[in-house]
Each structure stands twice: as C-alpha cells, then as structure tokens.
Amino acid sequence: MAEIGTLVIRADAGPEIGAGHVMRCLALAQAWQDKGGRCVFVTGCSAGSLVERLNLEGMDVCEAAGVTGSREDIEKLIAVARDFDAAWVVLDGYKFTAKNQKDIKDAGLKLLCVDDNTDYAEYYADIILNQNIHACEEMYPSEICQSYTKRLLGLKYCLLRRKFLAYRGNERKYSKCVCKIMLTMGGADPENVTGKFLEAFSDFDLDGLQVRVIVGANNKNYQLLKKQVNGLDYGCEIIFAADDEKMVETMLWADVSVSAAGSTVWEHQCLGVPTILVAIAQNQKAIAENARNLSKCLSFEFNKQGSVDAGELFSLVTHDWFADEASCPVDSSGWFNTKRVVAAMLFGDIIIRRVESGDAQMLFKWACDPQVRQNSFNSAGIKWEDHVAWLESRINSDDCRIYLAISEYGKSLGVVRFDCGTEQEAIISITLAPEVRGYSLAASVICCGVSKFYAECGRFRVVAKIKPSNIASQHSFIEAGFSLASSSLGELSYNFN
DSSP: OOOOOEEEEEEEOOOTTHHHHHHHHHHHHHHHHHTTTTEEEEOOOOOOOHHHHHHHHTTTEOOOOTTTTTTHHHHHHHHHHHTTTTTEEEEOOOOOOOOHHHHHHHHTTOEEEEEOOSSSSSSSSSSSEEEEOOOOOGGGGGGSSSSOHHHHHHHGOOOOOOOOHHTTTTOOOOOOOOEEEEOOSSSSTTTHHHHHHHHHTTTTOOOTTEEEEEEEOTTHHHHHHHHHHHTSSEEEEEEESOOOOHHHHHHHHHHHEEESSHHHHHHHHHHOOOOOOOOOGGGGGGHHHHHGGSSTEEEEEEOTSSSSSHHHHHHTSSSOOOTTTOSSOOOTTTOOOOHHHHHHHHHHHHHHEEEOOOHHHHHHHHHHHHHHHHHHSSOSSSOOHHHHHHHHHTTTTEEEEEEEEEETOOOOEEEEEEEESSEEEEEEEEEOOGTTTTTSSSHHHHHHHHHHHHHHHOOEEEEEEOOOOOHHHHHHHTTEEEEEEESSSSSSSEOOO
C-alpha cells in the first residue's frame, strides 16, 4: 500500500487519571507505524518520563492547550491535525464531550473515539472503539450515534503494544505453589491502594513470599511506598515507571498478579497471568465484574471499611490456578489484534461483488504471487491464456461462485471462490491482494464471502481445504467460524459451523 499518512492522537496522563489512555493509544500508534505511518501525540502528560517514552518510540509530541475538552484544547488539536495533514484523529479520555467530537468532524477530519462505558451522551465519531469484554452493540444504539458511525467492539479489537503481542499464544506453566506476587495498581493510584495490599501481604503465611510492585510514573505516593517497602518482613522489590520489557519480564516471573482492572488487564490476559482484579475506579467496575469470563482471572472487592481483608485476599491468591479452567479462555487467534483497528480505519466496510471478465489481469497477478503459489495444492506456474480460459469457464458456470472483496473506499482486497459439489457441498478458497496482507483482513473477507454465497446459493456445507503448513490460513478460517473436521498427511479440512 501507499503511505498511510499521519495519525494524530489526543490523550492525557496524570496523577489522578493514570497513564492508561496514553498507553493504549501508544499500542495503536505502534500498529500505525508498522504500516508506514507517522504518529503525533497531543497531550497534557505531567510525567516527563512518559513524554520521553513517546519520543523514544518515534512519536512526535505536542503540548495540549488549555483545560482538557475546552475550546482552546480542541482548536489546538484541529490545528495540529491540519499542520500534519492528518489521515485520522484519535480522541481518548473521559473529559472530552460530544461537542468536542462534533467540532473535530465539522473541521473535516476523520475521527476515532476510544470509549469504555458509553462515556458520551452522543457520538459523532466515524469509529467508536470499545476494546472491553463487556462492549456490545446495545451500548451504542442508533439514537446516540450517527448513521456513518462504525463500532469496533470487544477484545478482537484490543489495543496491545508490541512487547506483549510478541508473547501472544506462548504456553505458560502454572505453579501449584504460589510465592511470587506481582502488584500493580495502574499509572497513578491516587488513593494509594498499593500500600493497603502491601500491608495485607504481611499477614500471609506463604513460604518464600516475594512481591514485585510496579509503581507508575504518575504515582504521587512513590516516596511513601519506598519507605513502606523498606519496613516489610517479606521480600519486596519496587519498580518505578517500568517499561514494556520490564512489565513482560515481571508478568512472566509472577505466579499471580494483583492488578487494577484497567487496560493492563488485557496485557495480563495476553501473557496468561493468573490475575486478581481490583476495581479502584468507577470505570473499572464493568471489567472486574466480568472477570469470571476471562481466563485465569478472579475479582476482589474491598470490605465495607474500604480496606483489604487479608484472609479473603489470601484465599484468592492461593486459588488452584493450575487446575482452573475458565469459561472463556484466551483465543490467541482472535483476541488482541490492534491491526484490525488500523484495517478498519484504512479500508472501512468490505463490499462483495461477483468477479467479472475485466478483473482477469488483477486476479492473474494475485494468483502468480509466490506466496499464493506456495500455499496452493497445485503450485505450478500459470499461463495467462490458461488463466483467461479458466476464469471465463468459472464465471459462466453454475457450479462456481467467485467474489471480489472491495473496501468501501474502492481498494480491491481479495477474492473468495466457492466450487460447488453435487451433494450440497462447496469448497471455499481465498486469496488476498499481496499489498493488504498483514492487516488481519482474511477472516472478515471469508465471512463476507460466505454470507454473499449463502444469499445467492442457499445453505451449502462450506468446506475449506488447507495445507498443514499454512498456519496463517488455518487461523483465519477458525476465526471466521470454521472448525477442524478431518486431517490427512497433506490436507486439513475445516467445516463452517
């Protein structure tokens, strides 16, 4: 693809709000960078270390103007977006308003709004992104959205940074004997909940207890916590402003983590860390309440006095994580895919139409691509005249349907073919345009193709036949709703459910 342009992000961090808004937007910025784009943060970050982190990541940083959500703030954001000829603007924060969204849209800019709990009375954004497990269509009815607004909802659009995604799907060994505890209460923790948990751990009867405390760059209680750690009667290390590498290292080290129910929950889930979730802010309650639907995850509530019941906490920490089977385990092929968000921004909705004779040259180019030939059961080269004859015969056949997938902005994305048998069975195959690979589009193209095929041809049994070596294709079909039906030495068969 051609250069995708500049992404301008408006998000803040500070002692009262933590760093979650900036850090999850950093994940989106990294994914945008990976596709060749430029990223600019407009922010009121109070921690210099966070601004330094953004600079080290190759992000431009501009200081926000005025009070968050004020006229001055939004005018500055629009000016920055125009100066950088922004392809998209991202808004992430609870102090922004519906009017802020409308002003950005009225300025002629494309807008993505990151949301958690229907935080606006009305939405003017082109895209609403709610990455949480409880996100659903009912939260964003048409009455509060515009007709053009798209909704990206749930963990399949979860924003995770590169370091965490690198460990996605890795097998993790769970300890039957818990002694290493990670403690993290987010980037700020204004009420010093961290101190309450450190005190509660003192009552634990655990041999060799070790605790690693992650203290965010905006935590105003850092010096107080350092003194508390020095007086503890168990092994405790305090880590200030941990980078992603240190966070990953600590999560892999820990037998269990006690964590605020903010954005870091999804980092824990990605790495398979047994986690006890604590809602330390109102906007975290929905995530903590849905902990039972997450893998290796429990929730903890403060008692009526607002303090930590050490006995209850101990029973959760020593839970049999080794044997625990959650009702909704992490699906590494379907969750935590920041690339899907970038794809939605660049391509929009997928449109399906029948292939025509005029598509022959484009389809020939795709079919001759080395990766396509390698993954085909017949890997031999193709001659142009044979391709044209084959295409004409298939276009005019009742036993075949070939569909072209196109983005709503006119970009050709790929082709889906259905070869129909005599017993109401259709064999599906898919080819993506080489220039759009790596955007996690395959599953969406498959789903749209199957829907179009069913609408035109009725309910066939749709089967995908894939080489065992083609792991990417297997994941795409599983994500699209297919399941393994049979296997042989050279072929895997997946049936559409």
